[in-house]
Amino acid sequence: MRGLMMNRPLLISSLLEHGARVYADGEIVSRTVEGPIHRYTYADAHRRSKQLANALVALGVEEGDRIGTIAWNGYRHFEIYYAVSGLGAICHTMNPRLHPSQLAYIINHAKDKYLFVDLTFVPLIEAIADKLKSVEGIVIMTDREHMPSSVRDGVQCYEDVVHAHSDDFSWPEFSEQTASSLCYTSGTTGNPKGVLYSHRSTVLHSFAIALPGVLHLDESQSVLPVVPMFHANAWGIPYATPMTGAKLVFPGPALDGPSLTELLRDEEVTLTAGVPTVWVGLLSHWRESGSGVPSLQRVVVGGSAPPRAMIDAFEREFGVAVIHGWGMTEMSPVGSVNVLSFKERALPVDARLDLQCKQGRPPFGVEMKVVDEQGKPLPRDGKSFGELKVRGPWVCNGYYRLRRSTMHDEDGWLATGDYATIDERGFMQITDRKKDLVKSGGEWISSIELEDVATSHPDVAQAAVIGIPDEKWTERPLLVIVAKKNRSPTKEDILGFFKGKVADWWIPDDVVFETELPLGGTGKVQKTLLRERFAQHLAER
Numbered sequence: 001m002r003g004l005m006m007n008r009p010l011l012i013s014s015l016l017e018h019g020a021r022v023y024a025d026g027e028i029v030s031r032t033v034e035g036p037i038h039r040y041t042y043a044d045a046h047r048r049s050k051q052l053a054n055a056l057v058a059l060g061v062e063e064g065d066r067i068g069t070i071a072w073n074g075y076r077h078f079e080i081y082y083a084v085s086g087l088g089a090i091c092h093t094m095n096p097r098l099h100p101s102q103l104a105y106i107i108n109h110a111k112d113k114y115l116f117v118d119l120t121f122v123p124l125i126e127a128i129a130d131k132l133k134s135v136e137g138i139v140i141m142t143d144r145e146h147m148p149s150s151v152r153d154g155v156q157c158y159e160d161v162v163h164a165h166s167d168d169f170s171w172p173e174f175s176e177q178t179a180s181s182l183c184y185t186s187g188t189t190g191n192p193k194g195v196l197y198s199h200r201s202t203v204l205h206s207f208a209i210a211l212p213g214v215l216h217l218d219e220s221q222s223v224l225p226v227v228p229m230f231h232a233n234a235w236g237i238p239y240a241t242p243m244t245g246a247k248l249v250f251p252g253p254a255l256d257g258p259s260l261t262e263l264l265r266d267e268e269v270t271l272t273a274g275v276p277t278v279w280v281g282l283l284s285h286w287r288e289s290g291s292g293v294p295s296l297q298r299v300v301v302g303g304s305a306p307p308r309a310m311i312d313a314f315e316r317e318f319g320v321a322v323i324h325g326w327g328m329t330e331m332s333p334v335g336s337v338n339v340l341s342f343k344e345r346a347l348p349v350d351a352r353l354d355l356q357c358k359q360g361r362p363p364f365g366v367e368m369k370v371v372d373e374q375g376k377p378l379p380r381d382g383k384s385f386g387e388l389k390v391r392g393p394w395v396c397n398g399y400y401r402l403r404r405s406t407m408h409d410e411d412g413w414l415a416t417g418d419y420a421t422i423d424e425r426g427f428m429q430i431t432d433r434k435k436d437l438v439k440s441g442g443e444w445i446s447s448i449e450l451e452d453v454a455t456s457h458p459d460v461a462q463a464a465v466i467g468i469p470d471e472k473w474t475e476r477p478l479l480v481i482v483a484k485k486n487r488s489p490t491k492e493d494i495l496g497f498f499k500g501k502v503a504d505w506w507i508p509d510d511v512v513f514e515t516e517l518p519l520g521g522t523g524k525v526q527k528t529l530l531r532e533r534f535a536q537h538l539a540e541r
């Protein structure tokens with residue numbers, strides 16, 4: 001017997017429609033590529049999104065067409081999110097930090113029909129334009145005054161396109177299983193793979209991240225997503241904010257410490273989110289300037305694990321709580337969030353920091369387990385580590401235009417590529433990426449744990465540990481560090497710092513000092529490049 005409830009589809013357009021109706025005067029603030037601060041309301045954004053939807057229909061965009069974006073976080077990008085998905089097409093966000101050949105591959109693999117491009121990336125798209133097979137038109141995301149003179153014939157101006165159409169548009173209804181947006185993985189091993197989200201998965205994910213035990217979003221919050229809108233849909237924040245009425249603040253291209261601080265302070269931001277590399281720069285600026293941001297309550301850190309020293313610095317020096325999160329593009333992306341209970345917050349500092357360094361617990365909707373090499377589930381004791389597998393209604397069950405996925409098993413679980421533990425309270429902790437574990441003499445060494453020790457040294461800003469070939473032990477750890485400004489630590493000092501903190505045989509065999517670490521498009525250290533560069537380091541010493 002079926003329940004007697006209305007069968008209303010969960011559609012992305014309903015999120016902004018709700019925001020415009022219930023939180024009409026809720027603000028969206030953007031630092032624009034052109035320079036000035038732009039501000040308007042959810043009602044304004046809804047109206048302009050409907051104008052853009054009419055424009056897309058006039059351009060011949062139909063349900064299922066892929067519409068690409070190469071853009072920063074800003075109000076125009078926000079409008080594209082809703083206009084494209086709202087009419088039944090697919091919003092395909094792209095990472096401009098990828099190599100041009102990978103970008104061309106992604107556009108052709110997705111078969112994008114139109115591209116929407118921010119001013120910053122016009123030279124990038126012009127350089128690969130001749131390689132694009134499916135693109136029928138390009139729209140530059142600016143006004144007529146700032147349109148570059150170098151663009152090809154037929155390239156259109158965003159504001160001209162929007163203003164040419166009315167806001168008389170009714171969002172169509174269709175199955176909530178309809179594809180809504182497309183994101184590609186970072187492509188660290190082979191070509192990037194496409195993850196095709198649905199309206200249903202996106203709306204359910206929005207409900208989940210708005211929960212008190214996750215991001216705790218409501219009308220009292222002012223949220224600045226530093227995480228790009230081309231990185232797993234800015235972790236779902238552009239969808240969850242109109243759902244809850246939270247103020248939305250977009251940083252545009254200015255992600256340096258002073259620019260972020262100015263926007264955080266001026267817009268009284270209470271919650272911000274991004275990868276650790278961004279927060280390294282922000283902390284450095286706050287320390288140099290001698291002040292933080294009074295309104296800021298929480299910093300969400302994801303993409304890679306925040307060092308213990310970073311968590312401690314934000315809280316002890318500036319009174320800002322750090323929320324450690326974990327996820328994947330394949331998970332929309334939130335898989336777990338570390339929000340402590342009242343009892344856990346009252347723990348002694350060291351015990352509390354130990355807990356905060358874990359990736360946290362999954363929200364309702366995400367199941368996770370760790371398995372051994374035979375696929376057998378391991379106990380939830382916080383000690384047994386194995387490969388982490390996940391499943392849930394916003395986890396992908398395959399990849400776009402890929403016939404068979406080797407990451408999914410016959411029971412529908414997704415292998416994350418992470419090794420982890422899960423304790424009796426459900427807290428998950430990544431011990432390492434499968435590919436980053438160092439196997440020395442048949443025993444595993446966690447690069448993450450070594451990096452955490454290294455970054456707790458007062459002279460170290462960033463650290464990366466890689467396994468490199470060793471004739472006797474097969475692999476040994478090498479530590480690559482970036483020193484803090486005006487600091488000059490020695491190798492002996494750094495290696496001595498590990499004594500008593502890890503097993504002696506875990507201590508890296510050598511230290512290499514660099515001015516910077518190679519970062520990928522999502523802000524993660526590209527350890528593949530480090531392994532290639534230092535493959536012969538121990539043998540050549």
